[in-house]
Amino acid sequence: MHVSVTVNGTRREADVEPRTLLVYFLRETLGLTGTNVGCDTSTCGACTVHVDGQSVKSCTMLAAQADGREVTTIEGMASDGELHPLQRAFHEHHGLQCGYCTPGMIMASDSLIREAGHPLAEEEVRIGLEGNLCRCTGYQNIVKAVVAASQEMHGAPASA
């Protein structure tokens, strides 16, 4: 079947099998390999992308279901050569070790921060990222990075 999906602001069209999952459409059809496949069973969150602005696990959505919708992947987060505040915060706070979960963590966090509408407390981040697993167990710095980015994104004074 034919699908037309706006990915990172650009309209992309392709003929896909109905059984094509969104994550494989992104990675294999479009070559956007920033989105990772971890568990493949909607458990780990490594494949998290935005569909119409909301975080979803792209391993559990058909490409056909994204037809006509707007998808944002990690490749769409930086703009004009400037890292997204979350990307910068993960860098500054050492929020990644092997890096495999990072794209999913950032996409899930961005959706979480925008939905909250205010800077997030540590507990809110931990609960909000319950669907994202880090096999390096590097959660402490991930949480620090997300708290810091949420303050920047919502214009709160930066804390020490």
Place this chain on the structure above:
Amino acid sequence: MIPAPFEYVRAESVDHAVALLGEHGEDAKLVAGGHSLLPLMRLRLARPSVLVDVDRLDDLAYVREAGDQIEIGATTRMAEVAASEVLATHNPLVAHAAGHVGDPQVRHRGTFGGSVAHGDPASDPPTVLLALDAQMVVRGPAGERTVAARDFFKGLFETDLGPQDVLTAVRVPKLSTGTGWSYQKFHRRAIDWAIVGVAAVVERSNGSVARAAIGLTNMGLMPMRAEGVEAALAGAAAEPGALAAAAGHAPEGTSPPSDTNGSAEYRRELSKVLVRRALEEALAR
């Protein structure tokens, strides 16, 4: 893990979905958010030949007051149910339970109606609906009918829905201000199913329990009511000893599964503890 090949058709309306299901026969399945069905298809535990997609039927995405009830459209996302102000005011139990299904990403996609129609005994919404004596609104070839929750869940992944039926909405009562509620979900990780879950709706009257409805998650082939607990609570004093004694009836008549998360015996014990906690929390609200 890729699903087996299937044909994909998009329904433009509920009636169109009913017609498509009729046209494609029993091998056709409805899909909306896909968070129950797609994992099963990827594991090849389900192999429908045709998927009828109702994901975009946005006219079924609503939570609204309907007299003394609240009506929840079938394609309303779990996240929307969890955040509903109408439910926060009139039936916070439903919003609370929806907010504990999966994780934020899952709740952005998974629909309330999909979870109910799937009929998984380990899923949270069906148990809550059973405890609330909810009503399911179903559209089929013969028109619309309403099915009580008690008659809707029939077995493991088995509901009253026929091969051409579409669940369009769920109706739950408005809870009176004197009614306490709780949903206890016991699990290891957010994305896991409840090892055991307990829904409690408790009506108080002058220091005693006027009426209690208790639902159990993952204690048998379908969501169940803990009738032994309910009977023991009728007219009982709302004090710890009486609540604990009533909770002791929780495993009666259940047939919990044994799996990597716990044996049947473990679940029977756990159900007593969670019923007690649910009663204490419900009465404290």
